[in-house]
Amino acid sequence: MSQQHPVTIIMVEDDEGHARLIEKNIRRAGVYNEIRGFASGTEALEHMFSEEVRNDGPFLVLLDLNLPDMNGVEILARLKSDEKLKRAPVVVLTTTDDQREVQRCYDLGANVYITKPVEYESFSQAIRQLGLFLSVIQVPETQ
Amino acid sequence: MKTINFEALFSASPNPYVLLDLALNIAGMNDAYLAVTMREREDLIGRNMFDAFPSDPDSTSYRQLRGSLEKVIREMTPDHLPLIEYAIPLPNGRGFEERYWSATHTPLFNHAGELTFILQHTVDVTELHRLRNMAKSSAVSSGHSALIETDMLRRAQAVQEANQALDEERQRLRGLFEQAPGFMAALSGPEHVFTMANLAYLQVVGRENIIGKPVREALPEVVEQGFLDLLDRVYRSGQPFVGRSIRIMLAQSDGSGHEERFLDFVYQPIFDPNGQVSGIFVQGHDVTEQKRNEEALRESEQRFRLVAESAPVMLWMSDHSGKCVYLNRAQREFWGIDEADIPVFDWGMTIHPDDVEVLGGALGQAMAAHTAFSTEARLKRIDVEYRVVRTDAQPRFSPGGEFLGMIGVNVDVTETRRAEKALRDSEERFRVTANSIDQMIWSTQPDGYHDYYNQRWYEFTGVPEGTTDGEAWNGMFHPEDQPRAWKIWRHSLATGEPYHIEYRLRHRSGEYRWVLGRAQPVRDEEGRITRWYGSCTDIHALKQAQDALRESRERALRNEAETRRLASILAERVAELDAANDEIQRFAYIVSHDLRAPLVNVMGFTSELESAQAAIEQFYRKVLDAQSQLITAETRMAVEEDLPEAIGFIRSSTVKMDKLINAILKLSREGRRVLAPEPIVMKQLLEAQRQSVAHQLQERGAGLTIEPVPDLTSDRLAIEQIFGNLIDNAVKYVDSTRPGRIVIRGHDRGDNVSYEIQDNGRGIDAKDFERVFDLFRRSGAQDQQGEGIGLAHVRALVRRLGGTISVSSRLGEGSTFTVVLPKYASMSSEAA
Numbered sequence: 001m002s003q004q005h006p007v008t009i010i011m012v013e014d015d016e017g018h019a020r021l022i023e024k025n026i027r028r029a030g031v032y033n034e035i036r037g038f039a040s041g042t043e044a045l046e047h048m049f050s051e052e053v054r055n056d057g058p059f060l061v062l063l064d065l066n067l068p069d070m071n072g073v074e075i076l077a078r079l080k081s082d083e084k085l086k087r088a089p090v091v092v093l094t095t096t097d098d099q100r101e102v103q104r105c106y107d108l109g110a111n112v113y114i115t116k117p118v119e120y121e122s123f124s125q126a127i128r129q130l131g132l133f134l135s136v137i138q139v140p141e142t143q
Numbered sequence: 144m145k146t147i148n149f150e151a152l153f154s155a156s157p158n159p160y161v162l163l164d165l166a167l168n169i170a171g172m173n174d175a176y177l178a179v180t181m182r183e184r185e186d187l188i189g190r191n192m193f194d195a196f197p198s199d200p201d202s203t204s205y206r207q208l209r210g211s212l213e214k215v216i217r218e219m220t221p222d223h224l225p226l227i228e229y230a231i232p233l234p235n236g237r238g239f240e241e242r243y244w245s246a247t248h249t250p251l252f253n254h255a256g257e258l259t260f261i262l263q264h265t266v267d268v269t270e271l272h273r274l275r276n277m278a279k280s281s282a283v284s285s286g287h288s289a290l291i292e293t294d295m296l297r298r299a300q301a302v303q304e305a306n307q308a309l310d311e312e313r314q315r316l317r318g319l320f321e322q323a324p325g326f327m328a329a330l331s332g333p334e335h336v337f338t339m340a341n342l343a344y345l346q347v348v349g350r351e352n353i354i355g356k357p358v359r360e361a362l363p364e365v366v367e368q369g370f371l372d373l374l375d376r377v378y379r380s381g382q383p384f385v386g387r388s389i390r391i392m393l394a395q396s397d398g399s400g401h402e403e404r405f406l407d408f409v410y411q412p413i414f415d416p417n418g419q420v421s422g423i424f425v426q427g428h429d430v431t432e433q434k435r436n437e438e439a440l441r442e443s444e445q446r447f448r449l450v451a452e453s454a455p456v457m458l459w460m461s462d463h464s465g466k467c468v469y470l471n472r473a474q475r476e477f478w479g480i481d482e483a484d485i486p487v488f489d490w491g492m493t494i495h496p497d498d499v500e501v502l503g504g505a506l507g508q509a510m511a512a513h514t515a516f517s518t519e520a521r522l523k524r525i526d527v528e529y530r531v532v533r534t535d536a537q538p539r540f541s542p543g544g545e546f547l548g549m550i551g552v553n554v555d556v557t558e559t560r561r562a563e564k565a566l567r568d569s570e571e572r573f574r575v576t577a578n579s580i581d582q583m584i585w586s587t588q589p590d591g592y593h594d595y596y597n598q599r600w601y602e603f604t605g606v607p608e609g610t611t612d613g614e615a616w617n618g619m620f621h622p623e624d625q626p627r628a629w630k631i632w633r634h635s636l637a638t639g640e641p642y643h644i645e646y647r648l649r650h651r652s653g654e655y656r657w658v659l660g661r662a663q664p665v666r667d668e669e670g671r672i673t674r675w676y677g678s679c680t681d682i683h684a685l686k687q688a689q690d691a692l693r694e695s696r697e698r699a700l701r702n703e704a705e706t707r708r709l710a711s712i713l714a715e716r717v718a719e720l721d722a723a724n725d726e727i728q729r730f731a732y733i734v735s736h737d738l739r740a741p742l743v744n745v746m747g748f749t750s751e752l753e754s755a756q757a758a759i760e761q762f763y764r765k766v767l768d769a770q771s772q773l774i775t776a777e778t779r780m781a782v783e784e785d786l787p788e789a790i791g792f793i794r795s796s797t798v799k800m801d802k803l804i805n806a807i808l809k810l811s812r813e814g815r816r817v818l819a820p821e822p823i824v825m826k827q828l829l830e831a832q833r834q835s836v837a838h839q840l841q842e843r844g845a846g847l848t849i850e851p852v853p854d855l856t857s858d859r860l861a862i863e864q865i866f867g868n869l870i871d872n873a874v875k876y877v878d879s880t881r882p883g884r885i886v887i888r889g890h891d892r893g894d895n896v897s898y899e900i901q902d903n904g905r906g907i908d909a910k911d912f913e914r915v916f917d918l919f920r921r922s923g924a925q926d927q928q929g930e931g932i933g934l935a936h937v938r939a940l941v942r943r944l945g946g947t948i949s950v951s952s953r954l955g956e957g958s959t960f961t962v963v964l965p966k967y968a969s970m971s972s973e974a975a
Binding site for chain 1: 740746748749750
């Protein structure tokens, strides 16, 4: 992680509870990067594709698939087909563990796929591991 | 202008002159001539040259002089005789004196340009000649001038000799020219200039005035045709060229185009004394007519051969002795011989021994009398089968009327004869059969006139033979059926359509019996009806049975229609159900997903609450220790009991709900999975499952026996889940009061296979037989782990595979689950 450009976490999650739990657990893992939350796909895309944000990396995207306005897979596809944003790691977080969906996300370029377990211990464990993951990965500059 | 006296000049000339007419009679001479010949004028005038100066006609002198004179007459140009030895008689009758002359013969023409006289100017060179001979004999001592004289004379003589030889050659050629029926021409030099051409040549090329012109100019059209190249080659190489039937296109003199001619010719090089080619002699014949005749003949011959070869009948030709000279392809194939074999082929060997006399006799007689003949005989074909062959032959004669042999056509009539015989046989057989069969048979003329009934007809009707001929048959029918029968019969007669009718015919007992009448026309090759053949079959009993049958059949049809209607309604319902089922699958899938999301929150925040409660409780303990008076009973109750209890219930309920959702998700996924049938060895599959429950079996002291089971082709995963669940259940629900015994057996039932999983466990109450297969429903004491989805899942899978599952059980004695599956599962994934 570059000292000059700490990674910004962009969280696309319509469920406020989930968003809160995810944030709590990321913090508990000792990760204090900026987290920008978006409750709809449209808002998230608007933000990420605005010129200042698009050119102001690096990012990490936490993406829920069940969004009210669009399928998260579509957001994933758009990010991965953008010249700059495609370098941003995307962590897919969703309630389903349907193998076809998992496969599809990886095919489109998702870096990590995490199923949200109902059992909270597992869930917080998973998020905390993600936090560890965030602290060690090198996120490339978008420029 | 002074008139010159030519006669005086002539007479006074010192040069000797003599004037000859065209008959070579001496017409006049000057004095110098008389002096040199030592003769008198009267002695010579009016006499023939060769009378006046006789010489041996065979001598060179005679031929030289005569040739020169004749040449002048012919060519109308002067001719020179540089040196001629010609003896003249001495005046005193003492014999002849040898003299040498040098003469010039000049043609003289009248005003009309016609040749009238020849003027001979002759010089006596005897002295010179003698000098030359002297010089020759004493060449060494002779002077310079004498030598020159001698050379000149020698040259003159050589030229003369050459001229003479040439002249002789020319004369010979001319003779040939005149007599030759073919065309001839002589070409000179590298440009092939025509120096001679006979009449035949001029006729062939169709033009005159070619003498003196090169070929290129005289016959421009042949240049492109390569003849000039040929001439050049002959001229260059000195090799003659012989051409046979060479085609040449010659321009027509009237300019109407080109005429095609065929020529046989020779280009013969002419060599000069040095062996160099100096010209080409062309000689040949116009063979155009011959060529055309040949071609016409060949064409007509070819046409005949072509026609004969491809003729569908066999053709042959013999010579006057009866020997084959030609067999066409059909005939050769019949005997299996090649064209080359014809001369040595003895066709007589192929005649059937019994027919030798017939065929040999007819042929022999025709050959002897030169007449036509027709006969039929059996000939052995290449496949060794004797075929009946009809022969029609004609004598053939040359244009001169000479008998050349026979020409004939052979036709294989085996099939025709066989068919004719078969027809005769079949007619006979028909007659016999018709009278011996049970049916009534009749036959009519093309117009419908009945002229034949078999015996059975008369036996049935009991009427005398012949009484139903013509149209009288109609009277034998039931009055109610007569008009209908008559109408149908007339219709068949008019259209040729088969006759088919049921009617009542009067039996000899007086009873009308139902009869089936049928008739078919028989047609000739042109499609004309030659006869009608009909039959009547007594169907009285049949008819009665048929009526009964028809009634029951109508009933059946009504039932069938009803069944079909119900089936279609059923199919509709099934389709609706399938659609509804699909919808439920999708619904279940979506709902289960969406249900999980809030559950994540419930669980998550419950955990948060738990840790908050732990913090509160810690604080409560501190307060209790320090200032217990602050703690009310209510507070104590809330912190110590209500909060942990509430959180506990939320937690356990959420866990249960998650399990239920997972179960629904699993079922709905199973319904969406595409089946992949493959051959499965059941014994192996079940053994593997026994291994996976070996631990539990041992723990509970139970035994699992696998009896022989049939294999099947199905979806492996589904089969594993079905049997895995059933075996799990059997192991799970053993009766603890006796050793568990589980038996798996199977049966092959044709298209299906059935498997039974029997246990001696606690059993299921009969009222729960259906319930156990429902989702989330269980039976009996709930003392085992499980959500009640195992059997629901199993049933869903079995149904998808196109099978059924049922249970039979006695409470306290054990259960038997029976799974029936198709031996070969269909590929459809829509069967859920």
